[in-house]
Amino acid sequence: MLHDPREVIRQSPMGTRQWIAVALMIALNALDGFDVLSSAFAAPGISKEWGIGRDALGVVLSMELIGMGFGSILLGGAADRFGRRPTVLGCLVVMAVGMGLATTAANPYSLGVWRLLTGLGIGGMLAAINAVTAEICSNKGRSLAMSLMVIGYPIGATVGGTIAALLLKSGDWRVVFEFGAIATLVFIPLVFFLVPETPAWFLVSRPADALARANRSLAALRLPAAQALPPVETGAPRASLLDILRPGLVGTTLLLTLGYSLHCITFYYILKWSPKIVADFGYTQPQAASVLVWANIGGAIGG
Incomplete structure (x- = not known):
């Protein structure tokens, strides 16, 4: 028997229960993809009903992105403190409440608040599902599982956008x-x-x-139990977020941060505004939504 539960997972072949959990992580990422872009799908209808300009609409479209930033820090840290599973469940509750309350919005301000709340859940979810996928997969299955999990985001926007285009035929965003x-x-x-x-x-x-709780998790994944836990390392320096700013790492940290920030700015800017731009050309809401669907089909193929 292996002493480290992590080694049990890493060295054992991937089983059905592990792939079921991975499939759910892919689906959750797909849900995040749809939830993030739901306001973009609804943007033409929101603008038309409330008669708001692009400046006010831009604020509404950005609120869940602001929430995602805070959520990835606040709720993402909760995954390390309280566990991956409770964090995922908590984020789902937050997202459901935010999406549900968005249907009651009577003006751009209240809608912005509910989209901010939804973004908090999405940000925390994205951090937690990455950890779950990496930690329940074997060494051989991890690369494939992580790749599939990542493309769940554009797949969710594609499938959800197709459904949204059908739903929007009723005219109500x-x-x-x-x-x-x-x-x-x-x-x-x-x-x-x-x-x-x-x-x-x-x-x-x-x-x-x-040990008992780790073995219960292994049993739930249909994996053999671990005999003992590895000893706790003593005297090792405690990891800190500021470690990424140490000499030798600070340049890489700043370069990656700048590159990824510019990517996010262009990615979300184009995706968020595409349906509104198409609608302004005189096309219907379902037609405007279909453009965003095709953009995400490209994203899934690229992934």
Whole structure:
């Protein structure tokens, strides 16, 4: 028997239960992809109903992105403190509430608040599902699983956008958020029953019954139990976020941050405004949504 639950996962062949959990992580990333772009799908209808200009609409479209930034820091850190599974479930609840309340918005200000709340959940979710996917996969299966998880985002925007285009034929932009809220609620019991806490988290948090709880997670994944836990390292320097700014790393950190920031600016700017731009040319809401769908089909193929 292996002493480290992480090694049990890394060295064992990928089983059905592990792939089910990975499939749910892909689906959750797809849900995030749809939720982020739901306001873009609804943008032409929002602008038309409330008669707001592009400046006010731009604020509404950016609110969930602001929420994602804070959510990835605040709720993403919760995944390390409270566990991956509770964080995913909590983020789903936050997202469902935000999407549901968006259907009650009577003006751009209230809609912006609910989109900010939804973004908090999305940001935390993105951080947690990356950790879950990496920690429940074997060495051989991890690369494939991570690649599939990443392309879940454009797939969700593609499938969700296709559904949104059909729903928007009714003319009411609120149906996009109603669909998102219902889809989010569906995932809560699926994650609760089919995704255990990752054994790796128990090695970091070290509760009193860490070995027993790690073995229960291994059993849920249909993997053999670990005999013992590796000893806790003593005297090792404690990791800090500021480590990425140490001499020798600061240049790489700043370069990667700048590059990724510019990527996000162009990526979300183009995707968020595409439906509104197409609608301004005189096309219908479903036609405007279909343009964004094709953009994400390209993203999925590229991934």
